[in-house]
Amino acid sequence: MDDLPFLLKSSLENFYTLVTEGPLDRESRAEYNITITFTDLGTPRLKTQLNITVTVSDVNDNAPAFSQTSYTLRVRENNSPALHIGSVSATDRDSGANAQVTYSLLPPHDPQLPLGSLVSINADNGQLFALRSLDFEALQAFEFRVGAADRGSPALSSQALVRVLVADANDNAPFVLYPLQNGSAPCTELVPRAAEAGYLVAKVVAVDGDSGQNAWLSYQLLKATEPGLFGVWAHNGEVRTARPLSERDAVKHRLLVLVRDHGEPPLSASVTLHVLLVDGFSQPYLPLPDAAVAEARADPLTVYLVVALASVSSLFLFSVLVFVAVQLCRRRRAASGGGCSVPEGPFPGHLVDFSGAGTLSHSYQYEVCLRGGSGTGEFKFLKPIMPNFQGHSSGPAEENPNFGFSIQ
Structure with missing residues (x-):
């Protein structure tokens, strides 16, 4: 019985008891095979052997242990509901019911996090199924804790941290901040005819709600009233003159600029710029844009009615004055x-x-x-x-x- 935690103890002659020398740990060794040899003191000595198998029964002295203290899971936004986003795993060194583990979501530290509507966990296998479609622009990451408990008595448990990262998808087209495209009167950029090549006309400003390369923007001039007169810098949206202006260039110009991201597939938006060539910024009169001229001429009948009303009113007033003057003249003559x-x-x-x-x-x-x-x-x-x-x-x-x- 060398190196075995057992000892034969004699209490009476030829009566022995097998006892343990120290505590047994079933998780270290669950079974022992012991051979006991009995020898007499005669000549020759005779002996006999006895084989004993000792099985160590389990007690619930081990809590479940997760394979990792923290888990990082990634899910692409706009996922389908009930999508499996990952799993957690915990084991228990005990046996039987003491080793059966159940999983659960623990209350989050942030009470405003609607955890119950975001994820769920399978109590038997620890799989984590997203309950709804996630939006990267609304929620880029969230974390919570999961618990694992055995079925021993009393039950032992442990917990682990789970962090979910929402991966961005290219679901947002670029949004143009300037010039405004809200259906109102267009903003006109004034350019002096004395401008040289490279003169800054305007700067198209746009943003993208996505991240990474999905938010990288490039600019391109799609259409122009006079090709070759203006150009757009691809990386910053600056609109500049490509050559010196001349008297032969038209007064009004319309530029169509395309803004596109680098997502897959790419999304884009377009913006229209109105450019007016002037002799100088101090000139007293600038031609109205087409929209303003059309609005000024939209209802000529109203102008005619106002003029007619003013004429009739003036004629009536003149008649009253003449009548009063005649009456006064007659009264003075009579007096x-x-x-x-x-x-x-x-x-x-x-x-x-x-x-x-x-x-x-x-x-x-x-x-x-x-x-x-x-x-x-x-x-x-x-x-x-x-x-x-x-x-x-x-x-x-x-x-x-x-x-x-x-x-x-």
């Missing part, structure tokens, strides 16, 4: 009593008399009507005193002294 003083003396002047003979008259007569009680001699109205055609003769103009004007 003055119609009295007029007519000077007897002739007023010479250089007026033409068409009294019938066609000759120049040498005498004129004015009728002065003064406002009664005014005390002033200001003239109010001027009216001609028609000649007396009674007894009209075809004589010279001097014979018709009654032709003239009166101030009233």
